[in-house]
Amino acid sequence: MFAEILTIGDELLTGNTVDSNSAFIAKKLTERGYWVRRITTVGDDVEEIKTAVREALARKPEVLIISGGLGPTHDDVTMLAVAEALNRKLILCEPCLEKIKAFYEKLYREGHIDDPNLNEGRRKMSYLPEGAEPLENTEGAALGAFIEHEGVKIFVLPGMPREMKAMLEREVLSRLGKRKFIQKKFLAEITDESKLAPILKEALERFSVRIHSSPKGFGKFIGIIIFAEDEEEIERAKAFMEAKGVRFEEL
Amino acid sequence: MFAEILTIGDELLTGNTVDSNSAFIAKKLTERGYWVRRITTVGDDVEEIKTAVREALARKPEVLIISGGLGPTHDDVTMLAVAEALNRKLILCEPCLEKIKAFYEKLYREGHIDDPNLNEGRRKMSYLPEGAEPLENTEGAALGAFIEHEGVKIFVLPGMPREMKAMLEREVLSRLGKRKFIQKKFLAEITDESKLAPILKEALERFSVRIHSSPKGFGKFIGIIIFAEDEEEIERAKAFMEAKGVRFEEL
Numbered sequence: 373m374f375a376e377i378l379t380i381g382d383e384l385l386t387g388n389t390v391d392s393n394s395a396f397i398a399k400k401l402t403e404r405g406y407w408v409r410r411i412t413t414v415g416d417d418v419e420e421i422k423t424a425v426r427e428a429l430a431r432k433p434e435v436l437i438i439s440g441g442l443g444p445t446h447d448d449v450t451m452l453a454v455a456e457a458l459n460r461k462l463i464l465c466e467p468c469l470e471k472i473k474a475f476y477e478k479l480y481r482e483g484h485i486d487d488p489n490l491n492e493g494r495r496k497m498s499y500l501p502e503g504a505e506p507l508e509n510t511e512g513a514a515l516g517a518f519i520e521h522e523g524v525k526i527f528v529l530p531g532m533p534r535e536m537k538a539m540l541e542r543e544v545l546s547r548l549g550k551r552k553f554i555q556k557k558f559l560a561e562i563t564d565e566s567k568l569a570p571i572l573k574e575a576l577e578r579f580s581v582r583i584h585s586s587p588k589g590f591g592k593f594i595g596i597i598i599f600a601e602d603e604e605e606i607e608r609a610k611a612f613m614e615a616k617g618v619r620f621e622e623l
Numbered sequence: 624m625f626a627e628i629l630t631i632g633d634e635l636l637t638g639n640t641v642d643s644n645s646a647f648i649a650k651k652l653t654e655r656g657y658w659v660r661r662i663t664t665v666g667d668d669v670e671e672i673k674t675a676v677r678e679a680l681a682r683k684p685e686v687l688i689i690s691g692g693l694g695p696t697h698d699d700v701t702m703l704a705v706a707e708a709l710n711r712k713l714i715l716c717e718p719c720l721e722k723i724k725a726f727y728e729k730l731y732r733e734g735h736i737d738d739p740n741l742n743e744g745r746r747k748m749s750y751l752p753e754g755a756e757p758l759e760n761t762e763g764a765a766l767g768a769f770i771e772h773e774g775v776k777i778f779v780l781p782g783m784p785r786e787m788k789a790m791l792e793r794e795v796l797s798r799l800g801k802r803k804f805i806q807k808k809f810l811a812e813i814t815d816e817s818k819l820a821p822i823l824k825e826a827l828e829r830f831s832v833r834i835h836s837s838p839k840g841f842g843k844f845i846g847i848i849i850f851a852e853d854e855e856e857i858e859r860a861k862a863f864m865e866a867k868g869v870r871f872e873e874l
Contacts (some may be wrong), residue, residue: 382835382865385659386806387650388848392641394664409671413645413662420660427678442866445845447836481836548769569697584633591825594696597639 375406376433379426380440380450381531382415393439395534400540404554406435407582416441421469429457429524436524437540440531442514444493451517454528455501458521462499468506468515469498475513482547501539504528507543511535516543553599556606557623560585560596560613568594571616579609596620626753627684628655629675631691631701632782633666634694644690644787651791653850656804657686658833669690680708680775686799688791691782693765695744702768705779706752709772713750719757719766720749726764755779758794762786767794804850807857808874811836811847811864819845822867830860847871 377397383389391413398408412428414420421441428436455462473490477478480488500506500517507516507527512535517528527544529536562568572583582599598606611618628648634640642664649659663679665671672692679687692701706713724741731739749769751757758778760766763786768779778795780787813819823834833850849857861871 383836383837383846383848384646385649385662386653386848386850387646387648387659388808388835390641390643390646391662395635395638395641397638398636402637408638409666409676411636411642411664415660424661445836446823455845556728557639572697584637584639585696586632586634597634597637599637 373406373408374433375437376409376428377401377411377436378428378436378438379411379413380416380421380438381413382447384413384440385415393531393533396533396537397437397439397540399401400545401435401548401554402555403438404545404548405601406548409433415491416447416449418449418456419451420559421450421587422457425457429522433524436526437529437544438527439529439536440517442497442530443529444497444513446493448496450528451499451501454517454524454526458519458526460501460503460519461595463502465498465500465504465506465515468500469495472498472513472516507539508541509535509539509540511538518543518547528611536549544558554598554603554606555599556603558596558598558610559620559621559623560594561619562617567617571613571618574616575609575613578612580605581609583609595623625660625684626652626686626688627660627679627682628652628662629672629679629687629689630662630664630782631667631672631689632664633698635664635691639695644777644782644784647784647788648688648690648791652686652688652799653806654804655796655799656852657799660684662830667698667700667702669704669707672701673708676708677706678775684775687777688774688780688795689778690780690787692749693767693779693781695742695748695764697744699747699765701779702750702752704769705768705777709752709770709777711752711754714753716749716751716757716766717757720746720752723764742857746783758790760786760790761793762789769794769798795825804852805857806848806850807854807855809849809861810872810874811871812870813845813868816854819869822864822869825867826860826864829863831856832860834860846874 384391394411412424414424440586441448470496479485497514504517504519514530519526529539584597586595600606629708635642645662665675692699730736737791748765755768755770765781770777780790835848837846851857
């Protein structure tokens with residue numbers, strides 16, 4: 373059961389913005405029991421996005437989450453690129469148009485903008501790939517999209533973190549089933565780090581857990597994250613490793 | 624002249640770590656005039672890394688920067704995966720072994736570790752793909768590697784930000800030539816954002832600049848970054864756009 377994430381934006385490729393969206397999405401998916409297998413970032417370019425979407429689909433993930441490039445400006449081309457990648461038409465979503473209209477009228481009434489009318493850029497946001505279900509944006513104008521395509525659940529979300537997070541929580545996670553994983557972090561101490569590998573391997577075979585390890589600074593400390601469906605299973609795996617000589621400190 | 628970045632680490636795919644390395648590397652490459660076309664993240668898995676390296680090479684970038692997975696623990700498999708991706712052997716680098724030995728002896732003398740001897744995990748770090756040039760790590764044990772492969776300059780760097788940054792500055796940028804790009808950020812104001820696209824397009828045709836734009840909040844403000852080889856070219860492009868009705872505020 374694996375997932376992929378695709379983030380879109382020139383600002384990510386020039387290093388002007390750190391891609392914190394990927395980590396947020398990855399954490400939520402991991403908690404739901406998905407293995408995030410790959411994260412890809414491309415720029416605001418129809419061909420680049422199209423290629424990246426097709427490559428991700430070819431790997432047959434259960435879920436593909438795409439974030440970024442849904443706004444009103446000329447370089448927001450994600451919906452068009454997704455539609456092309458799926459060989460679907462980009463079609464007007466009438467209820468979306470009404471929502472976007474209402475959104476800009478509200479901004480105008482509140483004095484944020486000079487003109488409430490739907491120009492080309494704003495109108496563009498009401499076009500979705502054919503067959504897509506619109507996803508509500510409680511924090512901004514751009515609607516998201518949910519598309520089931522050849523067995524892959526594709527979610528297209530905005531790139532602004534506040535909008536993306538709200539849409540992920542409200543509209544995405546509810547469509548991904550109920551199974552929840554929990555994770556606990558530890559600092560593991562072992563005098564010879566080369567002895568850790570066989571112990572981890574045996575724990576993985578004996579218990580329903582996933583374990584990630586990463587070195588923390590120099591020497592004998594290793595960061596360990598144990599994932600399981602319940603805390604008891606984490607404790608059982610931990611006790612097993614302790615009996616083999618690993619000392620844990622909870623983080 | 625384009626580049627790709629590949630970051631490696633399970634902690635990035637579970638969302639436990641935000642990948643700030645990519646943004647740091649991307650910024651430095653952009654300043655050198657490279658267009659970073661794609662950033663990919665995969666886990667600590669030989670097959671996943673191998674596949675990602677081969678896919679990146681197939682796109683024929685001038686530079687491929689790989690970061691992460693060079694340490695002594697069992698899940699640090701990047702050098703092996705890179706060697707396999709390039710169909711090269713992983714061979715012992717004798718001077719590297721001496722450096723790693725000296726590094727752990729120093730840690731031992733300073734009381735950071737209990738055992739200065741080179742166990743399997745530590746010894747592993749002195750193996751590089753055949754034909755690779757070792758890159759010095761002033762901040763840690765794991766050496767990097769520089770490999771020229773079928774016209775692509777491949778740099779393999781550690782994942783710990785302090786080590787990666789020092790190696791990038793000292794060992795990578797000096798091998799990438801002298802051309803420097805500068806960038807300036809502005810907030811652009813235009814009453815109808817749909818009018819901005821043709822103005823940007825014309826500026827790109829007339830001047831030796833690259834321009835990135837992204838919406839900032841609601842309404843009529845757009846974040847603009849202009850890249851050029853000198854400040855005068857940026858000023859000329861900006862003056863042209865101002866004459867067409869765009870108002871700039873420097874950020």
